[in-house]
Amino acid sequence: MLSSSSSNHRAVLFPLAVLLVVAAARPIAGCTTVLIGKDFTADRSVLHAHNEDMGNEAAGRLWWTPGELHPEGATVLVPYVELPQPGQTLGYWASGNAEGAVGLGTSAESRSYDSVLVGLNERGVSMSCNWAHSREKNREGVGIRRYAIRQILLEQATSAQHGVELLGGLIDTYGQADWGGLIYHLADPMEAWVVETTTHHWVARRVRDNETHVTANRFRIGSDYDLASKTLVRDAVDNGWLASPAARLDFAAVYGLPERMDEPYDTRREDRVDHLLEGRNGSLTPEDLILVLGDRYEGTPFYTRPQKDPVWREDLATKPDLSRTISTNLGQSTFVAHLRDDLPVSIGAMMWIGLGTPSYAAYVPLYAGGGSLPAEYWRASEGSQTDSPFDNRGESAWTLFRRLQQAGDESYRRSFPAIQALGNSRRAIALEEQRRTEAEALDGMIQGDDERASRTLAGFSYRQAADALHHARRLLELYEPTVSDNIEVRNRGEGKDQWWDALPRKAWSAFQRVDQSQDWFEVYEIQPRVFAIYEPGQFEEVISYLIVGSQRALLFDTGLGIGDMRRLVGELTDKETVVLNSHTHYDHVGGNHAFETIYGTDLEYTRGHERGRSHDQVAEFVGDGWIWKPTPEGFSVGDYVSRPFGITHRVEDGQILSLGDVELEVLLTPGHAPDSLCLLDRKRRLLFTGDTFYPATLYAHLPGSMFEDYKKTAARLAGLATEIDLALPAHNEPTMTASELVVFRNAFEEMQQEEAEFVSTDGNREYFFGRFSILVSEPPPWAEE
Numbered sequence: 001m002l003s004s005s006s007s008n009h010r011a012v013l014f015p016l017a018v019l020l021v022v023a024a025a026r027p028i029a030g031c032t033t034v035l036i037g038k039d040f041t042a043d044r045s046v047l048h049a050h051n052e053d054m055g056n057e058a059a060g061r062l063w064w065t066p067g068e069l070h071p072e073g074a075t076v077l078v079p080y081v082e083l084p085q086p087g088q089t090l091g092y093w094a095s096g097n098a099e100g101a102v103g104l105g106t107s108a109e110s111r112s113y114d115s116v117l118v119g120l121n122e123r124g125v126s127m128s129c130n131w132a133h134s135r136e137k138n139r140e141g142v143g144i145r146r147y148a149i150r151q152i153l154l155e156q157a158t159s160a161q162h163g164v165e166l167l168g169g170l171i172d173t174y175g176q177a178d179w180g181g182l183i184y185h186l187a188d189p190m191e192a193w194v195v196e197t198t199t200h201h202w203v204a205r206r207v208r209d210n211e212t213h214v215t216a217n218r219f220r221i222g223s224d225y226d227l228a229s230k231t232l233v234r235d236a237v238d239n240g241w242l243a244s245p246a247a248r249l250d251f252a253a254v255y256g257l258p259e260r261m262d263e264p265y266d267t268r269r270e271d272r273v274d275h276l277l278e279g280r281n282g283s284l285t286p287e288d289l290i291l292v293l294g295d296r297y298e299g300t301p302f303y304t305r306p307q308k309d310p311v312w313r314e315d316l317a318t319k320p321d322l323s324r325t326i327s328t329n330l331g332q333s334t335f336v337a338h339l340r341d342d343l344p345v346s347i348g349a350m351m352w353i354g355l356g357t358p359s360y361a362a363y364v365p366l367y368a369g370g371g372s373l374p375a376e377y378w379r380a381s382e383g384s385q386t387d388s389p390f391d392n393r394g395e396s397a398w399t400l401f402r403r404l405q406q407a408g409d410e411s412y413r414r415s416f417p418a419i420q421a422l423g424n425s426r427r428a429i430a431l432e433e434q435r436r437t438e439a440e441a442l443d444g445m446i447q448g449d450d451e452r453a454s455r456t457l458a459g460f461s462y463r464q465a466a467d468a469l470h471h472a473r474r475l476l477e478l479y480e481p482t483v484s485d486n487i488e489v490r491n492r493g494e495g496k497d498q499w500w501d502a503l504p505r506k507a508w509s510a511f512q513r514v515d516q517s518q519d520w521f522e523v524y525e526i527q528p529r530v531f532a533i534y535e536p537g538q539f540e541e542v543i544s545y546l547i548v549g550s551q552r553a554l555l556f557d558t559g560l561g562i563g564d565m566r567r568l569v570g571e572l573t574d575k576e577t578v579v580l581n582s583h584t585h586y587d588h589v590g591g592n593h594a595f596e597t598i599y600g601t602d603l604e605y606t607r608g609h610e611r612g613r614s615h616d617q618v619a620e621f622v623g624d625g626w627i628w629k630p631t632p633e634g635f636s637v638g639d640y641v642s643r644p645f646g647i648t649h650r651v652e653d654g655q656i657l658s659l660g661d662v663e664l665e666v667l668l669t670p671g672h673a674p675d676s677l678c679l680l681d682r683k684r685r686l687l688f689t690g691d692t693f694y695p696a697t698l699y700a701h702l703p704g705s706m707f708e709d710y711k712k713t714a715a716r717l718a719g720l721a722t723e724i725d726l727a728l729p730a731h732n733e734p735t736m737t738a739s740e741l742v743v744f745r746n747a748f749e750e751m752q753q754e755e756a757e758f759v760s761t762d763g764n765r766e767y768f769f770g771r772f773s774i775l776v777s778e779p780p781p782w783a784e785e
Helices: 145-158 160-174 233-240 252-256 264-276 285-295 397-410 410-445 450-479 479-488 504-508 564-574 603-611 615-622 709-716 740-749
Strands: 002-004 014-017 033-035 048-050 060-063 075-078 081-084 092-097 116-121 126-131 182-187 193-196 203-205 211-215 335-337 349-355 364-367 512-514 522-527 530-535 542-548 552-556 576-580 596-603 647-649 657-658 663-668 677-681 686-690 698-700 726-729 759-761 764-769 772-776
Touching: 002 686, 033 126, 033 182, 033 193, 033 252, 033 264, 033 285, 033 564, 033 596, 048 116, 048 126, 048 182, 048 285, 060 349, 060 397, 075 410, 081 709, 092 349, 116 349, 126 335, 145 160, 145 182, 160 182, 160 193, 193 211, 193 252, 203 211, 203 740, 211 264, 252 335, 252 522, 264 285, 264 542, 285 698, 349 397, 397 410, 397 450, 410 450, 410 764, 542 564, 542 726, 552 564, 596 603, 677 759, 709 740, 740 764, 740 772
Parallel strands: 014 048, 014 211, 552 576, 576 596, 596 647, 686 726, 698 772
Antiparallel strands: 002 211, 014 033, 033 048, 033 211, 048 335, 060 092, 075 081, 092 116, 116 126, 126 182, 182 193, 193 203, 335 349, 349 364, 512 522, 522 530, 530 542, 542 552, 657 663, 663 677, 677 686, 759 764, 764 772
């Protein structure tokens, strides 16, 4: 059952969710759990990982319940008994069934103490439960229900062992109702425990520091238990399962349902975890377990891709050799608890948890000290509305991630690589922010400011949760047909679709609009003294940025030259303003001529564009189908040109441009154009990306575009993902997340794979990767001559 560092490594434990048993056909779904002792982890923490597979119909939610004081002698009614209430209950995070959910063991129930499935309490105790099968008879509606047991453990357990004792006492006193084969897992920063239970009996074993344990859906404790119910041996003899009394018995062999104790459905999952973590003694991290929870036997004959049918359940009666994957599309939630004893429990005990299936769930960090989440996570029913600024559909987070799973599974080859890459990069960035956040919280506690520490941790959790919702909605706009067909506007020019019907873009509503005198422009303050200057009236939807320092300002691009950029800048700042162009395409240099100081690259490509462009060269871009807003008074479409300008200062890669209290680092990023460049504000963690990266079709097929250079640029920017919070692009929307830079890098590798899918667009190839696509020539640049 257990493996140690001194014997063959039986890798980490994942609790297999619960088995769904329906009538004689035996269709089932099961959870997976993994417990890891301290000798196996990189930081000598205890790890506890679990997939809660309640089925597609079991809508889930995630919430925080604060601790409460109770009067002496108080009692509480739980299904199906009345219990004494302790003087104080603990605060806890829990995930479980939403009101009215129908799933494994639930039937649209809304009773008290009837929804908790997994959780973490303020004393750093984590809890999960797997379904198993006992030969002991179930009792319907008699005893204490498993949901109540789980909530009581979170409310009362001050340590993992204390939770074991509470659990054993409840079963000894009341018995367990409705289902007699359940495996509970409890962990804290010191140790982890496995408790295998029937209707009337239980055994518990502590996972030693040099051991790991994997639970699928079968009992695994033999005679090596540490604690047990007092009548365990006697009742086994009385039932004829044990020939004669003994001091100890093999629990799995005696109390387990024989035909369910050694099925490939369970054993292969356990072996798969061992294989994935083989040789990782002393190096395991939460990220390792997150990857394991998302496994589908990739690279083996047992690989099973997600089914398009959302009601996928396994039938062991007709498929006895079925190899159930660790990750399925039945997941209600998934988590990895990271429990460290070298930090105060409010910082050291935390869990990464996501709603839905591991492959699509976005893992959010939650700390034992509590906090709050966007209302989408804790909403108890699907129809209720909230005041959350992130809730623009009135739906729950669980529903959002379930929709993403269904959309992704429908177009798996096309969509899943991008969704997976985004998830992996989001976690990498979150882990980096976690280190900074915990250091700040610990400093607050050292300074005696516990409130600051709590606020720091809670803010981190909330931001990550809101970011996860944002990304899910963005991905749905691309991969859910009913949404993406209406949102993505790709056509351009005369006689094509009216692209402006997609306006206004919702992303702008998150920022404060700044008053100014010209209708052609819209100006938004992205951060203090960072202004996005947006031109939504022309197809390019160009965005220029004015960055104001204490001594001078820098204008990153000057737009189309339709509005008066010089006058606009004068309304926003009285500081001396210099210009730097992200590159010298017509839509970024239109206002250059009005400024005295212009920085640029020392390239022939740039010098050629200093001469400007004639009307014939740019007339198309102000023709029919390209402009929908009234142009400024005095502007003539027939006279439109890109006027000449003169660069006064040449820039080099790595050069620092000082604005006083703001320093901007120049990054030469060729690819889209030979003179493409980005600006990095390390202090404020901002990256201005120009046309190198934005949320639409990236052009790698134009004259001057260089695919191999673009590929190197993408890799360079992805390397900055942990150093920035936002990328500020030059078209359409003002922000992208740092994690999307990693998707950007991966895209250049993925589209060169032989099986990569693409769409033919105007004689070129277009490859899609989440919020952006990449357009290359046909044949592609990497094709053999």
